[in-house]
Amino acid sequence: MTVASWIARNAGWRPDKLALVSGDRRYTYSQFNSRVNRQVNGLLAAGFKKGDRVAVLANNTSEAVEAVAAAAKGGFVHVPISFRLSPREVEQILRHSGARFLFLEQEFTETVNKIGQCPDLVRIVRHNPSDAATSEHEAWLAAQDDAEPAVDVTGDDNFLIVYTSGTTGSPKGALFQQKHSVAHAPVPVILYDIKEDSRLLMVYPHNSIASINMYYVPAWLVGGTIVLADARGFSAERWLSQVQAERITHCHLVPTMLIRVLESGAVPSYDVSSLETIGYGSAPMPRERVEQLAATFGDILVQGYGMTETSSLAAVLTKADHLKALAGDGRQLAACGRPVFGTELRVVNENGDDVSGEEVGEIIFRGQYITPGYWNDPERTAQAIRGGWLHSGDLARVDQDGYIYVVDRKSDIIISGGYNVSSKEVEEVLCWHESVREAAVVARPDPEWGERVHAFVVPREGHNADQATLIDFCRQKLARMKCPDRIEFVAELPRNALGKLVKGELRARVSRDTLQAART
Structure with a gap:
């Protein structure tokens, strides 16, 4: 197949059925x-x-x-x-x-x-x-x-x-x-309730694995309709207008977008009764926001967790899970869900043994739609896939009911508005500038974007550097969402006895300063 x-x-079974809406086409x-x-x-x-x-x-x-x-x-x-x-x-x-x-x-x-x-x-x-x-x-x-x-x-x-x-x-x-796409397609079809009469609004950019494996391919499996949204400058009112005009049944958004929808106050002005499933993922969602979304849209929320390398979904917090959590103590709203069918998901310690209780380990995957590796990159393939298991770099714990709680990341990925930003890439670009001797990039908590890119820079001796110049330099070399919006100049970066950069100290400093600023 x-x-x-x-x-x-x-095309043979339902030739006159609407397949795709792209603007006026x-x-x-x-x-x-x-x-x-x-x-x-x-x-x-x-x-x-x-x-x-x-x-x-x-x-x-x-x-x-x-x-x-x-x-x-x-x-x-x-x-x-x-x-x-x-x-x-x-x-x-x-x-x-x-x-x-x-x-x-x-x-x-x-x-x-x-x-x-x-x-x-x-x-x-x-x-x-x-x-x-x-x-x-x-x-x-x-x-x-x-x-x-x-x-x-x-x-x-x-x-x-x-x-x-x-x-x-x-x-x-x-x-x-x-x-891999064929094996993954039934997962969103079943867990997101996608049917022949479903109308899926694609807000994610087309280059995302979620767009392909959560929208296109599942829609083609059942004969649903794909409706495209402009991927630039998400607007709550534009999203609501499109939901109303196209009678959208399914949509998957990052938390930043859903928060904007809530804060717009515009939902009562639109008819959103056609919505059957709102998915969210790619970044943490505060419990109070989930409660607000449920109160606004009803029991139609699904949280998805996965990676590009897992074809998209690897774990899901279902509608039933949300309903149960909202009716109880809400604890499971902090979980990313339980493993979906078609993939094995384990949380293991450094010895490769499954963790239990409050123990934290790394999430690893194996299954019929996991990537076999990275194109033309055997070294990084070998680093990621070991013993037949894909290692995510995400740290988590598992409760007695099998729900997975992501608690941290082993990597230095910054998730800003649902986009993965490599701190190493931003650091490399900063160091291209003649005024920069060293750079370290960490995530700064942000109520709208989840995380922002925050840079620490050690200037080169004899050179003058300023924040505006370096941010502009990054924007010439990187996509805008990867660029730092704040740069701190320091005399030196924290290192351990072996000379290794200690980013934990920088993260703690940023979190402390952010909290202090919020209080003042």
Whole structure:
């Protein structure tokens, strides 16, 4: 069974059913399948072949979704790229993945114009979702055959390379075959109650593994409808308006977004009665906020926990779990849930033994939709997957009922508004500046974003550095959400007897200062 077979099946079984809404464009399954076939046949006619990496740099557009489906049907490897990345970061992904073709939204042409040489990249086709008449993509698509592609695709064929910052500076590409997405699809279908008449509003950016494996593929499994939202500048009113206008049944948001919805006070002004499931995850959610959400939207909350490397979901706090916790002492609202079917999840100590009671250990995974490794990166694959188990770097404990409570991270990842930010990458960029001798980056607690990027800098002797200059320098090299918004200048960084940086002291200092500022 393949993702490709589900797309073709929907075109045959429910040709007039609405498949995709992208701004003013609306495509039935028959129309969507035709566009996907044209894309596959166009790539094949241009000399691209099964296994070639095909990248997409765009906002949440129809073309980005069609590229996933085309990869499934043509046996290509889909490489989604965030439009928020700097030219340096885009180039890094294009070069590392060996992408040969790029679907580029016209708005981000300048980003690509600034990248260096990518020897594998031989073709770029631009699309303009706001004006089909001037879209190179539409003209190219219209010239292609819409017959079902004559490509033998199997579940073992490579399907996705999804890049994640992980815990090290440079991004790493988690590899997935079609069988991984196929195995994962029933998890959200069952636990999020996705059905044929479901209408899924995709707010996450298209390059997220959650977008592909919690929206596209599950929708194609059951014949649901995907509705795209602009991934830029989340607005509570815009989200509520889209829920009302499109009669949205399902949506998954990061806590920052849901908090904005609550604080907007606008919910009573919109008809949100169509909502059946609101998922949340990617960052902690305070208990009082969960209670407010339940009071506002009803018993429709689901929390998901996982990683890019787990295809998305590995543990879920279900609607029933929320209802039980809200009716009781609420303790389990602090949990990320219990393991979902299709994957094994353990919490182990340093000896590899399962923890018990209040003991804290590392979360590890094994299962049929866990990544087999990182693309072209055997060293980091060996570091992450040991003895057949994927090591998450997340520290947790498990209660007697099997609920998992994440208590800390072994890594130095900063989760800001649901985005993973590698502190090492930010530190590296800061040290590129001539005025910086050393840099250390930690998370600063933030009531809206969950965490913010906070930097400590030791200036070079004889150089003058100021906060505004260094922040601007980072913004030229990094995506905005990765850049520090506060920089402290210090004479030295705390180190232990072995000379190793002690970030715990910096985190404690930031937390203490943040708490003190909140009290004044």
